[in-house]
Amino acid sequence: MGSDVMTLPPFGQELRKEFCMRKGSMFLNHGSFGMVPRRVKDVQKLYIDKMDDHPDDWFRRTNLGKWKVGRDTIATFVNAEPENVVLVQNATTGINTILKSMNLKEGDGILATDNTYQAIRYTCEHMKASNNGSRYHMMDIKYPIQCVEDVVDQYRQFLSTHPHIRLAVIDHITSPTAVVMPIQKIIQVCRDHNVLCMIDGAHAPGQVPIDITDLNPDFYTGNLHKWAYTPRGCALLYVKKEHQSWVRPLVTSWYYLKEFTMEFFMQGTRDDCAYIAVPDALKFYEDLGGMAAITGYTSSLLDHVTDRMVAEWGTDKLPIPRDMEAPCMKMIRLPKMDQYDVSTAEGYRLMDDLFYEHDIQVQIFCVLDNLYVRLSANVYNYPDEYSLFINLIRDVAQNKRPMCLNRKSEKTTGVSDMPFSDK
The missing domain is CATH 3.90.1150.10 (Aspartate Aminotransferase, domain 1)
Known part of the structure; x- marks a missing residue:
């Protein structure tokens, strides 16, 4: 990312011209699919043109170096070691990657909540159906919530009475209810019960502070295209070092079992330009303040x-x-x-x-x-x-x-x- 700060219009109506939304549309739902700034979209187009100028040069010589710069920029943004971070299309892809890498045995359980994103709940149901004897548990979040300890206690009580749960999918910010969950305390509760933590941070990067080193989850995934202004189809997946021996990407390709981050990079002729535009997107984010x-x-x-x-x-x-x-x-x-x-x-x-x-x-x-x-x-x-x-x-x-x-x-x-x- 460049060091020069770009001058931008003040927040509000005047800033709409920096984005690509159509004229006259009242867009009150940024969080679902994000909105790409024009200057970031222009950068993405430049990389797409470069890819098309000479595909062999791009895929054989250029792509990896730029992918690593994008990955390293994301890792710095969330304070994680770059070798523990890979790039995936979205948070749903990240969670599918972890769940489908697990070797579930009869009686093993996965925990989600009634506030979990529906596609992830379906993924949990799929895991139950495809692993003979495994279980899917859904915990109801009880309202009203008076304080964070109400939610932490719900997790503590549920895990105490369901000792066979192996992994909990925990929202950083719930999708259907926009609740910021006390994930650091929930992670500790999971540790106390020997349960792995998969943090679904679909709405978190750019909206709330993330310090992976401090949180110390087993897995964390989060979209960059919602609140951090990257092109769509850009998310991080953090995998703690001790789990990298068994976590595999959804697509098996040339680097199978050779090197963790390269397994996720080498995915055929995938368009990585959204990942490569990350430094420019985060520069726009910082230029806004x-x-x-x-x-x-x-x-x-x-x-x-x-x-x-x-x-x-x-x-x-x-x-x-x-x-x-x-x-x-x-x-x-x-x-x-x-x-x-x-x-x-x-x-x-x-x-x-x-x-x-x-x-x-x-x-x-x-x-x-x-x-x-x-x-x-x-x-x-x-x-x-x-x-x-x-x-x-x-x-x-x-x-x-x-x-x-x-x-x-x-x-x-x-x-x-x-x-x-x-x-």
């Missing part, structure tokens, strides 16, 4: 917005303590709306209606028998666009404004047609 400036802005913005929502909708936030709220993501209960029942499918339908009718993109989850909106803000968001959303939901709840008036008669594929939500 780094974590303190970014999360200071988003926290203040979302505090103001959520207070308005609670007041104008007559609802409340997810019942968790302040120190477990994510700085760039907040959960607010939606008011009752006659047009929408309380279910996951109805939440998807509401998301589609907001998108097709008003070009508003939010994420809605069914939590605690209510529909909640998960707001996920970044430096290009600003108060006025939230006002439009607040007023719209209030009017629909009060039956002052119907939805779906202009929906096309021919169904257009949208979120509700897809078998997944997103992180």
